[in-house]
Amino acid sequence: MKKILIIGATSAIAEAVARLFAKQGNRLYLLARNKERLTAMATDLTIRGAEAVNYASIDVNNFYDHSLLLNEAIEKLDGIDIVLIAHGTLPSQKICENDFGTTLKEFNTNGLSTLSLLTHLANYMESKNHGTIAVISSVAGDRGRQSNYIYGAAKGMVTIFLQGLRNRLQNSGVQVMTIKPGFVDTPMTVDFKKGLLWASPDQVASDIIKGIDKKCDTLYTPFFWRYIMLIIKAIPENIFKKLSL
Amino acid sequence: MLLAGWGKYPVIDVDLKTPKSIEAIGEILSHQATTTIARGMGRSYGDSSLAQQVISSQYLDHFLSFDTENGLLRCRAGVSLNEILRLFVPKGWFLPVTPGTKYISIGGAIAADVHGKNHHCHGTFCDHIRSLQLILASGETIACSAEENKNLFHATCGGMGLTGIITEAVIKLKPITSSHIMETTYKASNLDEAFNLFEQHEQVTYSVAWIDCLARGEKLGRSLIMLGEHTSAGKLITGSNKAITIPIDLPGWLLNKYSIQTFNFLYYNRLRQNKREHTIHYEPFFYPLDTIHQWNNIYGKNGFTQYQFVLPTSAGREGMKTILKKIADSGRGSFLAVLKAFGPENNNYLSFPIKGYTLALDFKIDKGLFSFLDELDAIVLDHGGRLYLAKDVRMNEKTFKKSYPLWASFQEVRQHYGAIPIFSSKQAQRIGL
Numbered sequence: 003m004k005k006i007l008i009i010g011a012t013s014a015i016a017e018a019v020a021r022l023f024a025k026q027g028n029r030l031y032l033l034a035r036n037k038e039r040l041t042a043m044a045t046d047l048t049i050r051g052a053e054a055v056n057y058a059s060i061d062v063n064n065f066y067d068h069s070l071l072l073n074e075a076i077e078k079l080d081g082i083d084i085v086l087i088a089h090g091t092l093p094s095q096k097i098c099e100n101d102f103g104t105t106l107k108e109f110n111t112n113g114l115s116t117l118s119l120l121t122h123l124a125n126y127m128e129s130k131n132h133g134t135i136a137v138i139s140s141v142a143g144d145r146g147r148q149s150n151y152i153y154g155a156a157k158g159m160v161t162i163f164l165q166g167l168r169n170r171l172q173n174s175g176v177q178v179m180t181i182k183p184g185f186v187d188t189p190m191t192v193d194f195k196k197g198l199l200w201a202s203p204d205q206v207a208s209d210i211i212k213g214i215d216k217k218c219d220t221l222y223t224p225f226f227w228r229y230i231m232l233i234i235k236a237i238p239e240n241i242f243k244k245l246s247l
Numbered sequence: 248m249l250l251a252g253w254g255k256y257p258v259i260d261v262d263l264k265t266p267k268s269i270e271a272i273g274e275i276l277s278h279q280a281t282t283t284i285a286r287g288m289g290r291s292y293g294d295s296s297l298a299q300q301v302i303s304s305q306y307l308d309h310f311l312s313f314d315t316e317n318g319l320l321r322c323r324a325g326v327s328l329n330e331i332l333r334l335f336v337p338k339g340w341f342l343p344v345t346p347g348t349k350y351i352s353i354g355g356a357i358a359a360d361v362h363g364k365n366h367h368c369h370g371t372f373c374d375h376i377r378s379l380q381l382i383l384a385s386g387e388t389i390a391c392s393a394e395e396n397k398n399l400f401h402a403t404c405g406g407m408g409l410t411g412i413i414t415e416a417v418i419k420l421k422p423i424t425s426s427h428i429m430e431t432t433y434k435a436s437n438l439d440e441a442f443n444l445f446e447q448h449e450q451v452t453y454s455v456a457w458i459d460c461l462a463r464g465e466k467l468g469r470s471l472i473m474l475g476e477h478t479s480a481g482k483l484i485t486g487s488n489k490a491i492t493i494p495i496d497l498p499g500w501l502l503n504k505y506s507i508q509t510f511n512f513l514y515y516n517r518l519r520q521n522k523r524e525h526t527i528h529y530e531p532f533f534y535p536l537d538t539i540h541q542w543n544n545i546y547g548k549n550g551f552t553q554y555q556f557v558l559p560t561s562a563g564r565e566g567m568k569t570i571l572k573k574i575a576d577s578g579r580g581s582f583l584a585v586l587k588a589f590g591p592e593n594n595n596y597l598s599f600p601i602k603g604y605t606l607a608l609d610f611k612i613d614k615g616l617f618s619f620l621d622e623l624d625a626i627v628l629d630h631g632g633r634l635y636l637a638k639d640v641r642m643n644e645k646t647f648k649k650s651y652p653l654w655a656s657f658q659e660v661r662q663h664y665g666a667i668p669i670f671s672s673k674q675a676q677r678i679g680l
């Protein structure tokens with residue numbers, strides 16, 4: 003039985019992960035915004051086999067609540083073996099280009115809130131010399147593109163923060179895993195036309211569980227995104243800047 | 248967003264909503280001025296779950312309670328049969344009724360009041376629904392069952408989403424002690440033999456026949472009859488969900504008269520002796536097609552449809568022969584022609600099954616198909632039969648109203664609960680609902 007905290011638990015990807023954890027009989031604590039969904043999820047995960055499920059609501063952009071909410075979670079779980087951070091939004095690039103207020107809000111949701119949560123969590127886990135921190139970033143954070151660079155920059159910030167954190171926690175035995183999904187069919191992407199490159203939340207969830215077990219540093223999911231991003235990152239900037247990506 | 252049913256025809260530009268809570272459905276309904284319909288997993292073949300605005304139950308897929316004493320499961324409408332099997336088979340419970348695919352939602356199973364191979368013994372899916380919750384056009388949630396708000400219950404079960412959005416239901420699961428089925432297969436060399444076998448084995452829980460509908464003359468209706476019972480010995484294990492995927496449309500010409508004839512011939516002659524008995528896992532017994540994901544792509548990009556009708560017992564043999572002969576003569580192929588015996592009908596206004604025999608055949612959509620099917624409709628009507636709404640994409644209003652006599656009472660219930668004109672589908676508009 004593992005003690006698992008999931009932040010942004012009502013995300014489609016996070017819920018798929020939670021179901022796999024529940025099936026293994028783990029103890030779960032969920033933090034998310036939507037109360038109704040949290041309640042249904044908690045019952046559901048219990049029926050699916052979780053040892054216990056507790057939850058509280060959070061708006062990740064209220065940074066000042068973080069410490070209190072995390073302390074409550076740690077207390078209820080009686081420690082932490084694994085934490086998964088999954089919340090996020092996909093902003094409209096066009097709106098952000100014309101309105102810095104929106105850009106700032108998106109940076110809070112997709113970047114700074116995670117940094118705040120990780121500041122508390124990393125210190126706690128470092129003090130215990132134990133645990134796994136898994137955070138969903140994105141392939142979009144690997145290189146800036148005109149269609150999506152606000153989101154990409156926020157995710158890129160998370161990716162680099164995690165690199166540093168991994169380096170810092172190396173000797174304390176805390177595993178830090180950066181998760182970089184490609185295209186996943188979730189409420190976030192409901193308006194996109196789906197094709198061959200798209201994965202389901204279940205596929206991504208099963209990769210995440212395996213990645214945690216194998217103590218991966220960076221997990222591209224599905225795996226082929228590692229190669230797609232390798233190519234995308236390899237294109238010289240003077241060519242890349244002319245592409246309509 | 249472009250959306251279609253399982254038959255990939257028609258493709259419609261819809262506004263797809265994927266609410267993540269019941270509250271969010273109320274919110275969507277509060278400011279809508281367009282026609283709206285619920286959608287589960289899109290396994291109905293035609294245009295039943297297509298409208299200007301489509302509300303998907305994809306993210307309303309939670310188990311809410313389970314009573315281990317009596318097998319009563321309460322869950323959200325977006326839960327799939329697959330998820331139920333995965334979780335409850337190992338605990339010794341099975342679906343009371345299951346269609347030929349496990350990739351359908353509870354909402355879809357209720358709205359089409361689906362049937363399985365045990366209809367003659369255990370009725371339809373909704374006969375095992377104890378109660379359900381429905382969101383009306385006003386946004387209000389209302390409970391109904393065979394005792395409470397009866398009319399609404401009987402209109403919603405089999406009502407193709409036209410009364411509102413089903414959000415949750417209580418289903419009685421069936422206890423099993425093994426995940427295996429004892430299957431007995433008989434060879435029937437013509438339709439009369441097939442009917443005789445069905446009648447002889449009326450008491451067997453599961454039965455279905457596969458017909459080679461390109462066989463003609465003496466061999467008209469030659470088939471394999473498959474019977475099944477749950478075994479009591481063995482383990483309780485779920486099948487693997489491993490499957491191959493057909494990711495893209497295959498060229499339409501791949502399926503022609505000759506390739507289908509060959510397939511049908513091989514399938515029929517797969518069985519050497521006249522009777523075979525063996526135990527198999529429930530997966531291949533109930534869901535042979537689920538091992539090929541998106542098999543609907545084999546029909547090419549113009550799509551296909553399934554023609555499923557039922558004829559009352561009295562007209563069964565003769566009517567079935569007339570229709571089979573017409574199909575065999577036309578040379579229009581069908582990969583799968585499935586024959587089943589139905590038990591008595593239930594109290595739901597638009598549920599498909601009536602006591603008699605049902606046949607289902609797949610047809611690739613091409614020029615001339617629909618007028619051919621119109622001719623079949625006439626024969627079906629002549630024999631007092633009707634078509635299954637969950638498969639239909641082209642039946643006209645006259646045919647529908649003539650063969651579903653309770654349609655007017657159904658409309659009254661819809662009117663009473665404010666469902667008209669908010670909840671509607673392409674299909675509903677076509678058949679005059």
Ligand SMILES: Cc1cc2nc3c(=O)[nH]c(=O)nc-3n(C[C@H](O)[C@H](O)[C@H](O)COP(=O)(O)OP(=O)(O)OC[C@H]3O[C@@H](n4cnc5c(N)ncnc54)[C@H](O)[C@@H]3O)c2cc1C
Pocket residue numbers: 253284285286287288289290291292295296304324325345346347348350351352353354355356358359360361362363406407408409411412413414536637638672
């Ligand atoms: C391979 C295959 C085999 C099949 N075998 C059988 C069989 O043996 N027996 C049988 O009876 N059927 C069979 N079917 C048909 C299938 O069971 C039905 O079409 C079923 O309704 C599909 O469910 P769905 O969740 O995909 O619903 P959809 O196709 O998405 O919707 C079907 C209808 O249900 C309504 N609906 C869906 N969810 C809700 C909701 N939450 N509230 C209100 N209305 C809702 C929709 O509005 C629509 O009218 C088969 C289909 C396939 C593809």
Ligand SMILES: NC(=O)c1ccc[n+]([C@@H]2O[C@H](COP(=O)([O-])OP(=O)(O)OC[C@H]3O[C@@H](n4cnc5c(N)ncnc54)[C@H](OP(=O)(O)O)[C@@H]3O)[C@@H](O)[C@H]2O)c1
Pocket residue numbers: 010011012013014015016034035036060061062063088089090091111138139140141182183184185186187188189190191267
């Ligand atoms: N889908 C993709 O293609 C894709 C690709 C790469 C990376 N990702 C990342 O994967 C993660 C999961 O996303 P998803 O695809 O599963 O989409 P999702 O289902 O839409 O999940 C996003 C979740 O974030 C929550 N959230 C947003 N703002 C919040 C806030 N201020 N406070 C608390 N919770 C908030 C949402 O809560 P509400 O339900 O309450 O709104 C929702 O549960 C995200 O970090 C996303 O960026 C997704």
